[in-house]
Amino acid sequence: MDSDWMNKPSLFRERVREGKWRKSTNGICPGFVQANLVIIPKEYALDFTIFCYRNPKPCPILEILDAGDPIIKEIAKDADVRTDIPMYRIYRDGELIGEKENILEYWQEDLVTYLIGCSYTFEEALVRGGVPVKNYQNKRDPGVYISSINCRTSGVFSGPMVVTMRPIPANLISRAVQITALFPKAHGAPINIGDPRSIGIYDLNKIDFGEVTEIEEGEVPVFWACGVTPQLVAMHSKLPFMITHKPCHMFVSDLTINELMLTSN
């Protein structure tokens, strides 16, 4: 039987804070919303916030913290972004310089924190709604691809949209669209169904991140916008400093998936 801490976000975060969990959060606390993390200097925050506003499908903002404030206010109680995420990545001038278990030593008064919606949320909603999601059901990550779709730019922030692909049976795609459309804060409805080439993806086996999921008979590749987009864009813009979560090592919030449904801000 699963332990309490695998089902209750506050207990899971406590375990993370105590250094007892450094793995992927895939499958952790079913029914609760997980979030991508981006932390950047205030100097870039206005442009980045506008970037997210202009690109809501890859960058659905769940919460933005004031500069210097590491305490989450809306999507969780008593959560500290410096210690409550299983693994962090530190970037300088767009280069990854290390992975850390907490970011207490990197914290500065000018840092602005963004918590951004994640597709784990809708994967669970799809499966509950009768749509098979092979990677989720096998506790694997979907294939992640850098598409040829250009995000709308804002200041230094520009770059391609990152997308995830899940093979969906052709007779269940309508249902998949309708379910994921209920979650504008978790990337919403697919951005492309069935034509990878039109978004610059010529070989589905050539993933940029994640894991390959094979397309089987009767399935069609369905693409959703991905929360890795803002990280990649911030890397490309060579920000002097940035902290993110390590992919798949997400922040587990207190928000339930049902609470997120139809929420648009």
Next chain:
Amino acid sequence: MDSDWMNKPSLFRERVREGKWRKSTNGICPGFVQANLVIIPKEYALDFTIFCYRNPKPCPILEILDAGDPIIKEIAKDADVRTDIPMYRIYRDGELIGEKENILEYWQEDLVTYLIGCSYTFEEALVRGGVPVKNYQNKRDPGVYISSINCRTSGVFSGPMVVTMRPIPANLISRAVQITALFPKAHGAPINIGDPRSIGIYDLNKIDFGEVTEIEEGEVPVFWACGVTPQLVAMHSKLPFMITHKPCHMFVSDLTINELMLTSN
């Protein structure tokens, strides 16, 4: 400039009744709902009604008239099903025996009339919603195919689901699904997206009815349930007597497309 009677359903029906319009209703009275017609003997009406109930996607019922009553009550005012449709088809023992301009001479006290939703409704909603529908925009019919999907049976009524295909750009399919899902009474969301073979369609150029629409670069074939299904099923069941509209020569109702939105009965 279009005449009044091309935009006002009651005037259009008057024109039909006077014998001045025997053509397709494609493009007639934009913004108003059109309907398929099926008239069968009362002896078969219970089974057929249950058949429609069990197969709501191909057979969304807009109105059922009492046996012997030819006057529409709900979806139009002062409309007579015997005279207000541009062209009828008469079947005996499942065989087409003729096309007629009105069915006054065939009317009997035991006939039950069904008015069934039609995809013209959602084609207009798609185009208004920014989704191109090539056949609609060229005033042509979509390709119609007899699929390998079996309808749920009821009494003598059984057979395959008939489907229509429209090529939709891959980046607009999510929108197409969400728009058509708003119209459960006009076949609702697609039943298959992107995998014709899984519903027994191996060559998109081999249509059973309608007209071929070519799939162009960046487009994906999207399939909706079709209102021809109940006609075909009634033919296959070799009912001793049946009257339908001639395909594409629909009943034009007073119901607006907006009124039909989200209506489920």
